[in-house]
Amino acid sequence: MMLIPCPWCGRRDEAEFHYGGQAGVAYPADPSALSDEEWAKYLFFRDNPKGPFRERWCHTAGCRRWFSLTRDTVTNEILA
Numbered sequence: 001m002m003l004i005p006c007p008w009c010g011r012r013d014e015a016e017f018h019y020g021g022q023a024g025v026a027y028p029a030d031p032s033a034l035s036d037e038e039w040a041k042y043l044f045f046r047d048n049p050k051g052p053f054r055e056r057w058c059h060t061a062g063c064r065r066w067f068s069l070t071r072d073t074v075t076n077e078i079l080a
């Protein structure tokens with residue numbers, strides 16, 4: 001079990017949350033200018049580091065707000 005610190009509700013069980021993937025993936029400024037390969041890379045390619053990883057979470061069973069945190073993917077320790 002992992003406790004995730006919601007910025008608005010405090011620490012809650014991970015079962016209350018929905019994982020949203022890598023944080024900081026910006027929508028392309030001009031999506032129509034992208035090639036199919038660039039568009040596929042934006043949609044499907046994400047980093048998969050062993051260690052600290054910035055990611056998005058939604059407190060779906062609580063306040064329903066989205067937020068970002070840094071989690072160590074090896075230990076599940078929440079770093080920030």
Ligand SMILES: [Zn+2]
Binds near residue numbers: 006009
């Ligand atoms: Zn919350």
